[in-house]
Amino acid sequence: MDNFSVARFISKTTGSSCISSDETVIKLIRDYDYDGDNALSLTEFLQFYYDAAELPGSRREACFDNLTNMNVRPDLVKLAEVVDKALFSRKQLMPRFALQANAE
Numbered sequence: 001m002d003n004f005s006v007a008r009f010i011s012k013t014t015g016s017s018c019i020s021s022d023e024t025v026i027k028l029i030r031d032y033d034y035d036g037d038n039a040l041s042l043t044e045f046l047q048f049y050y051d052a053a054e055l056p057g058s059r060r061e062a063c064f065d066n067l068t069n070m071n072v073r074p075d076l077v078k079l080a081e082v083v084d085k086a087l088f089s090r091k092q093l094m095p096r097f098a099l100q101a102n103a104e
Contacts, residue, residue: 001040003029013066 001009003020006028010018018025032044040048052063064074071079 001045002038006040013069015069 003025006025007018007020007022010016010022010024028048029038029040032040032048034044035041049063052059054060067074067076073079073082
């Protein structure tokens with residue numbers, strides 16, 4: 001994630017506007033860019049989340065609020081995947097399935 005991606009992430013999770021030159025973006029990349037490429041790899045980004053979740057108090061709650069705002073459960077499963085699995089497992093109950101399985 002480059003600084004533009006980090007700013008979009010912050011905007012999406014907090015519901016407020018964030019630009020790529022914001023101090024929060026710069027600090028996040030500076031603190032977690034271990035390989036010095038001025039961007040966050042998946043491993044670096046997940047380390048940020050692990051560190052935030054370990055902190056007690058409001059920052060930990062903010063971490064879980066961010067996940068909720070991104071439609072991700074605390075166990076890192078996307079809500080869309082849960083819905084898809086639930087719908088797929090109940091396809092036998094759908095009228096279309098019943099009609100197709102038994103034309104009479």
